[in-house]
Amino acid sequence: MKPNWWPGEKHELFTEWAISQGIIVNGVSPARFPGRGLGMIATRKIEKDEVIITVPHQVMLTPTRIPASFTSKFPEGTPTHVLYAAYFTHGDPEDLKPYDLWRDTWPTRADFEEGMPILWPSSLRHSNSEYHTQEPDQPTSCFLPPSISGRWNTVPEQRRACEYETSHQNLLAQQEKRLRSAYDNVLSVFPDTDWERFSYHWLIVNTRSFFYLMPGEEAPEDRNDAMALLPFADYFNHSDVAVRMGFCRRVRGLVVRVPYWLLQCNVKFDGEKYVFRAVKKYEEGQEIYISYGSHPNDFLFTEYGFYLEENASETLYLDDLIFRDLSPALQEELDFHQYYGNYQLTADGVCYRTEIAASLTYMPLKDWQNYVLGYSTKGVNEQKSETVIRGWIDAYIRESDKTIALLDKRLQDGAGNHQEMVKMLLRRWAQIKDLCNRAMDAVSC
Numbered sequence: 001m002k003p004n005w006w007p008g009e010k011h012e013l014f015t016e017w018a019i020s021q022g023i024i025v026n027g028v029s030p031a032r033f034p035g036r037g038l039g040m041i042a043t044r045k046i047e048k049d050e051v052i053i054t055v056p057h058q059v060m061l062t063p064t065r066i067p068a069s070f071t072s073k074f075p076e077g078t079p080t081h082v083l084y085a086a087y088f089t090h091g092d093p094e095d096l097k098p099y100d101l102w103r104d105t106w107p108t109r110a111d112f113e114e115g116m117p118i119l120w121p122s123s124l125r126h127s128n129s130e131y132h133t134q135e136p137d138q139p140t141s142c143f144l145p146p147s148i149s150g151r152w153n154t155v156p157e158q159r160r161a162c163e164y165e166t167s168h169q170n171l172l173a174q175q176e177k178r179l180r181s182a183y184d185n186v187l188s189v190f191p192d193t194d195w196e197r198f199s200y201h202w203l204i205v206n207t208r209s210f211f212y213l214m215p216g217e218e219a220p221e222d223r224n225d226a227m228a229l230l231p232f233a234d235y236f237n238h239s240d241v242a243v244r245m246g247f248c249r250r251v252r253g254l255v256v257r258v259p260y261w262l263l264q265c266n267v268k269f270d271g272e273k274y275v276f277r278a279v280k281k282y283e284e285g286q287e288i289y290i291s292y293g294s295h296p297n298d299f300l301f302t303e304y305g306f307y308l309e310e311n312a313s314e315t316l317y318l319d320d321l322i323f324r325d326l327s328p329a330l331q332e333e334l335d336f337h338q339y340y341g342n343y344q345l346t347a348d349g350v351c352y353r354t355e356i357a358a359s360l361t362y363m364p365l366k367d368w369q370n371y372v373l374g375y376s377t378k379g380v381n382e383q384k385s386e387t388v389i390r391g392w393i394d395a396y397i398r399e400s401d402k403t404i405a406l407l408d409k410r411l412q413d414g415a416g417n418h419q420e421m422v423k424m425l426l427r428r429w430a431q432i433k434d435l436c437n438r439a440m441d442a443v444s445c
Helices: 009-020 080-092 095-103 108-117 170-185 195-208 297-303 319-323 328-337 353-362 365-372 382-412 421-445
Strands: 026-035 038-044 051-056 210-211 226-230 267-269 273-277 287-290 345-346
Touching: 009 026, 009 095, 026 287, 038 287, 080 170, 080 195, 080 226, 080 297, 095 287, 108 195, 108 328, 170 195, 195 210, 195 226, 226 353, 297 421, 319 382, 328 353, 328 365, 345 353, 345 382, 345 421, 353 365, 353 382
Parallel strands: none
Antiparallel strands: 026 038, 051 273, 210 226, 267 273
């Protein structure tokens, strides 16, 4: 009799194949969790620090496993991610045949379409991406959170005084740019490349790879070029409370870098094998998680197609709201003093950078300059700063209310085949509003 978590025949066949290839599977199994898809489960009691999975180097899909006859078609310096996705799209079927059972276990394009905004219909993924196309008579309302879309329903677009690189804003535009650039690279070699087929493989690679660097090698300038795919190890799901089990991880999106100070050395690659150790005791039937890194829900939503109900790393960003209230000259002051952008809002309040920006809205410029340089606190007024910050938080709450109302109406009107996407957005905006309310209480304390 099969256990209630049995993942299905194709996953059972793949597990048998993985073991036959030398992957050591010790007390764990892929499992199906109701409403959450696949993950990794303990099939017996597991002790802390016990080795649960070992993936030998010869089983991993690394750049050297792609035949030279294929890679030589591409210019030197072609990103590793592009080569992997191109190989799955255009590789010789005989060369790819050894991976058939593994590929049968991968999520389908339809699976990705359920949760990943990059594949959603244009009306739901409206953003500031250069690849977004507005359909005739389509409402210009934006349903994705501002960190993802770069747009607001209640806040006019503002011209910034300074350009700055940011990994926490315009998430969808950044992701689409990477994918389109990869597609263009492959088109130059295979002009008949099908967009849907290639983008699916790009997302597969983008969501299932691990950090890969042979001992003694220097990390490449673009760490996305240090990636490999590990059969069987890619079943792990994410939890923000899991003790970190690796250098980086992809599941439904971009590579996630785990800061080295978070690592506890329970995943090691020594050039011959990847070894996964349990970070605590597990009882039979418990799901075993890893952490993809400390990331807010908007990042997880964009890059992996899911977000957490409870996320200890949950953060919103006030950049657009703050830039709206500061002249270009004052923004340049923030930039000069290295306080430009990255204004974080959590349930516990706001970051110090936000407080610095708030004080600039009312302090004489000379006093503010002396303040940020540590010379004087003349002119600093905590009550005034609190009022400014509360105004920014309130603006985010108004955005939440507006967007929730728009989504509710869309749901009432039927939402066509997109009801689950709309419900996913509604749950996310409810989280955002709740965080803002808690932050407002914290700021008022």
